[in-house]
Structures are given as C-alpha cells and as structure tokens.
Amino acid sequence: xxxxxxxxxxxxxxxxxxxxxxxxxxxxxxxxxxxxxxxxxxxxxxxxxxxxxxxxxxxxxxxxxxxxxxxxxxxxxxxxxxxxxxxxxxxxxxxxxxxxxxxxxxxxxxxxxxxxxxxxxxxxxxxxxxxxxxxxxxxxxxxxxxxxxxxxxxxxxxxxxxxxxxxxxxxxxxxxxxxxxxxxxxxxxxxxxxxxxxxxxxxxxxxxxx
Ligand code: BG6
Ligand code: MG
Numbered sequence: 001x002x003x004x005x006x007x008x009x010x011x012x013x014x015x016x017x018x019x020x021x022x023x024x025x026x027x028x029x030x031x032x033x034x035x036x037x038x039x040x041x042x043x044x045x046x047x048x049x050x051x052x053x054x055x056x057x058x059x060x061x062x063x064x065x066x067x068x069x070x071x072x073x074x075x076x077x078x079x080x081x082x083x084x085x086x087x088x089x090x091x092x093x094x095x096x097x098x099x100x101x102x103x104x105x106x107x108x109x110x111x112x113x114x115x116x117x118x119x120x121x122x123x124x125x126x127x128x129x130x131x132x133x134x135x136x137x138x139x140x141x142x143x144x145x146x147x148x149x150x151x152x153x154x155x156x157x158x159x160x161x162x163x164x165x166x167x168x169x170x171x172x173x174x175x176x177x178x179x180x181x182x183x184x185x186x187x188x189x190x191x192x193x194x195x196x197x198x199x200x201x202x203x204x205x206x207x208x209x210x
Contacts, residue, residue, distance in 0.1 A: 001209055003163040005152045008112035010168035013089050013124050022078035026070055033057045040188050044169030046113050046142035047071050085123035093202035100206055107131045109152040113142045132156050143171040146179030164209055
C-alpha cells in the first residue's frame with residue numbers, strides 16, 4: 001500500500017458536530033423534527049442530498065427555490081461556526097498519526113464531499129499538508145459514488161488497490177468499496193458490517209496500514 005485517503009468531517013476534524021448544529025437550527029426554524037440519528041444519515045452525503053433527507057420529516061412540500069434557500073441558510077450558519085475552528089479541533093491522535101504515516105512514506109490525501117474543505121483545512125492548520133485534496137468542488141457525484149476517492153488516488157498517481165480510505169460514514173465506506181479501495185472505518189463506520197478494518201481511535205491506523 002502506498003496511499004491513504006482521509007474523509008475530513010468526523011475523521012480529521014469535529015466539523016460533523018457543527019454540521020449537526022447548523023442543520024438543527026434550520027430544522028427547528030422550519031419546525032421539522034431532526035435528531036442525531038437522522039444526522040448520521042447525512043455523513044458523507046452532499047449538502048442538497050442531506051437537505052432532502054431532513055425534509056422527509058417536513059409537513060409541507062418545498063419548491064426547488066425554497067430548498068436552495070434552506071441549504072444556503074444552513075451553509076451560512078455552518079460557515080459562521082467554522083470561523084471558530086483552530087488546530088485544537090483536530091480530532092484526538094490525528095496530528096501524531098499523520099506525521100508518523102508521512103515519515104513511513106505514505107502519500108496522504110483528503111477525499112471529502114464538502115465544498116468548505118479548503119477553508120476548514122486552513123482553519124485547522126493543514127493548508128498544504130496533504131499531497132492531494134479532492135473535495136466537493138471537483139466532483140459531480142457525492143458518496144456513495146466513488147468519484148471523490150478515485151479523483152484523490154488519481155491526483156496521488158496511485159491506483160485504488162494501492163490505497164486505503166478512512167471514513168466515518170457508511171456512504172463513504174460504500175464509496176471506497178465501489179472504487180476498489182481498502183476501507184478503514186471509525187465512529188459510525190466502525191459499526192458497519194461492510195467495513196474492512198474497524199477502529200475506535202485514529203492512532204489504530206498505524207497498526208493496520210502496511
Ligand atoms: C461531508 C459531510 O463531508 O460534506 C456531510 O459529512 C456534508 O454531512 C457534506 O453534507 C457537504 O458539505 P458542505 O460543507 O459542502 O455543505
Ligand atoms: Mg465524514
């Protein structure tokens with residue numbers, strides 16, 4: 001194995017909690033029921049697809065224009081919350097583990113559905129750290145489609161068989177499997193039966209990759 005492609009939200013940084021807070025505010029304002037369990041279904045899924053999942057609980061139907069306005073409202077709230085991020089918001093074990101993986105010669109990439117990836121990487125001090133960044137700005141299909149990971153491996157100059165993907169979402173694990181990658185799951189994805197390597201803490205990656 002030569003490369004490792006990391007999801008961002010909920011793997012490298014705790015932005016999954018900020019996504020939840022922003023969607024929760026939007027849902028409350030619209031009197032739509034929304035909880036952490038529904039939020040787990042939004043992991044790895046694009047902004048508009050996430051909104052569609054939340055609207056399953058709505059009592060009215062929304063026009064396409066209204067949907068765009070709701071998604072924009074959520075994104076504006078989310079971007080306000082992002083401004084508070086610092087390197088201290090990297091998840092436990094991330095800094096040490098990534099440094100060690102680099103030292104072992106692995107090429108490291110980000111594979112995230114988020115269009116906010118560049119700003120987030122800046123806020124947490126990872127601007128320029130990864131060998132490649134593939135995100136919501138350069139894909140047309142969101143996870144579980146493998147596009148974002150395939151683009152990342154292409155940017156690294158590696159084939160999927162030579163790369164692991166690290167994910168917290170079942171959609172991301174499915175994307176990894178569809179692309180022919182070895183899958184490592186943390187959090188929600190560690191509870192998923194189709195995940196190849198299930199980990200409880202980020203530093204366990206060091207014992208898996210070779
Ligand atoms: C993923 C998150 O990383 O990015 C999803 O897990 C989110 O919950 C998606 O919907 C899109 O993010 P953004 O920042 O482009 O709205
Ligand atoms: Mg994630």
